[in-house]
Amino acid sequence: MKDITTLHKAQHILVSQLRRLRKLAAGYKQAYIIQGALLKLSELASGVKDMREFYPAIHRLLNQQLKADNFYVVLCGQDQQFSLEYFADEKDQHVLLDAPSDAFASGLTGYVARTKQGLLCDQEGYRRLVESGDITAQGTACQSWLGVPLCRGEKVIGVMAIQSYDPDCRYNQHDLALISNIAIHTVTAIDRVKSRELLEQTVRERTQQLRNTNQSLEKEIRERTNAEQLQSALYKISEMTARSTDMMNFYHEVHQILSELMKADNCYIALLNETGDRLHFPFYLDQYTPTPKERALQSGLTEYVIRSGEAKLISQHQLLELIKTGVVDRVQSSLGHSAMSTSWLGAPLLVGQQVLGVIALQCYDNTYSYSEQELNLLRFVSQHIAVAISRKLSTEQQKQQHEELEKRIFERTRELRQTNLFLRLQVEERKKAEEKLFHEANHDALTGLANRQMFLMQLRQRFSYRNREATPRFALLFIDLDRFKLINDTLGHHIGDLFLIEVSQRLQQTVREHDLVARLGGDEFVILLGQIQSDLDAEEVAERLIESLRQPMVLEGQQVCSGASLGIACYQPEYQNADELLRDADAAMYQAKSFGRNRFVIFNDSMRQQMLQELGQEQALQQAVDQQQFAPAFRPLLQGDSELLGYQVLLNWLQGDEAQKAELSRQATQAGLMPDIELELVRQICQKNASAELFSIRLSSGHLNNTLLFDKLCNVLRHSVLPLHQLCLGFNEADLLRLTTTQLANLHQLKRLGIRLVLDQFAAEVAALGLLVQYPFDFVVLDTAFSRSLQRSDQRRQLLQVLLSLAQTHKYRLIAAVAETEESRAYLAELGCCYFADRSPVSEAQSGFFQQLA
Incomplete structure (x- = not known):
């Protein structure tokens, strides 16, 4: 009897463990489905350029995960007006098309938008919501309805919903979790696609403006040239009549x-x-x-x-x-x-x-x-x-x-002869026209290799034939030439063209006759290796190619040395189409390029994970910028005996340690987001109603060389609450030296608005005195290394005396770097220089904001 009891307990334990394992397996399966859907959504956001293509692509993505034949997306504006962006419905297709805005507000869509929560609703739940007055009955009744809000931060910008009229198809909590995760990333994807549309429109508008400016300049030059030619022409006419x-x-x-x-x-x-x-x-x-x-x-x-x-x-x-x-x-x-x-x-x-x-x-x-x-x-x-x-x-x-x-x-x-010759040649030209047009359309004009169009056609055809083979084996090699830009810029485009022709010949000599060699453009080549026995064959071909391309070339008496970085992607059954194979080969090539020259890298799963990780980092940075997780920090600017002159405004990330903050700043600079962040800092400072202190903000040169950014900056300054004479905008000396005269002219326009200009990190490399003389700077900030070496370098003290002399003539003040000791403060005060306090920047709350330092 005791044995039977023990057996029953063991069976009970085994049943419990089996139930728990099944639950875990279901959870892992659901997580895998969600992860795959999010990956495809990210690819959509990167590849789609038009919102009219984006929503149908999301619909197809949902249909791959669950039954979502009836699907619509509604966006909500600031005035709480709903607009139907996309819809597909087997019952109410025409009703949705003609539905007014308030119809969505009073239905299940408006209910989800108001509650900011996802809703899984059957017929019974729908009836209760109607009876309670939360919604109004609309359209054809469905068996199951599932909707989630589209949120940007805490704000609802729309609703995404699916519904089923089939009694056998009912949605569950797993479907709600899946579509909720997709909705979170759909908002980011929508922003990215719309931003890309806005950027393309801006580029077209700026191109037209530049074209108009160029026409105006050409007209002015033509008028001046005609005036100079007039006197000479009159003399020629007088001389000609007497001849x-x-x-x-x-x-x-x-x-x-x-x-x-x-x-x-x-x-x-x-x-x-x-x-x-x-x-x-x-x-x-x-x-x-x-x-x-x-x-x-x-x-x-x-x-x-x-x-x-x-x-x-x-x-x-x-x-x-x-x-x-x-x-x-x-x-x-x-x-x-x-x-x-x-x-x-x-x-x-x-x-x-x-x-x-x-x-x-x-x-x-x-x-x-x-x-x-x-x-x-x-x-x-x-x-x-x-x-x-x-x-x-x-x-x-x-x-x-x-x-x-x-x-x-x-x-x-002569006309008759030309007509007869034309008639004879016309017949021959027409015979050659079709062959020439076909060859030009499918081959690179310089190297004679297959072009991108021909290569993609062959690669996709190879994918279409893979089901006919028992074990299809082929590989794609993506080749990028090292030092090609240097060769092209130093030796000229003609040598660069000869170099590409020699490279194409070496590639064709290295591979087999039935392998396809193509030039995608620039210095990028691809090779499709067919009928290989194993992945090792692709590696051997890559080694031969690298060895062949690293050998010196003699082009019109010039010896040219180069090399190549190769990415290899071998066919796997997991690949769905040719574009995925080409994408992975390209990624492997960039990995090889980052390791150094003359090497190859084979694409693997770890590289795909790395790409996903980098994408996640970019999304985190974008989220930090969207949520404005940064604020100004202030470093006092002193003169004389610790007399407060103003503050230097610095960027302070609100989350993370110092290393994470530095990484966020680096990523923001690489992603091109730093000018927008700097503009937001300027906007925050301009909304302060402060006392008579000065506030100095360092900006990147993009605000001067980008007309769109410059217009935004001027607009913020024109609406400033802070008096503009208290605001100082600084630009790095090294950045200004890389700008054109037209772009530097924007400094004068900023000065006319009433702000003060700061030349930052002066004498870090060249000490360009021309900038001080030509442009109306109010302050000149010396480089930190320059300031620290003043007391021990006679040459730099002499340069400082020159700068002080120019300061009297051109009405600017010198600012040294952070004064680290009392001795350095006294020395700078004696020279008449201002300096930044030797303390870490503090926030507005920490410093009491704009209070006199002790």
């Missing part, structure tokens, strides 16, 4: 000189015959019409100038008025073209009081109009032309007609 030459050369030389001074693409000279009733055109250039034949006088602009005997500048508007009043007629060209000039300039050819003809210029470009200055110039030119024509016309006319006839015969013959 003996034939009339045709004379006309062309006149046209050439006019072309240097103004727009003269369309120019002609019209002369009257002896009886004065017909016109002929010895010189005629026009982009729309050929040289007109001799004709009788008409009511055109040429005849208008002849009748008036004065030079005329006629715009398109004036021309329309002349046509309307009947002064001139709009005459269609002989080719049927009726284009009207936008600006017309004509002057009579006068000898005494007799009009010989007209010289005229016209323009069909709406962006260009002739000026009064050009009218005066043409009036002067016409006088010289008239004298020359009157002197030589009788002797040159016969010769000119003969030359014109020969010229026309020659031009017609």
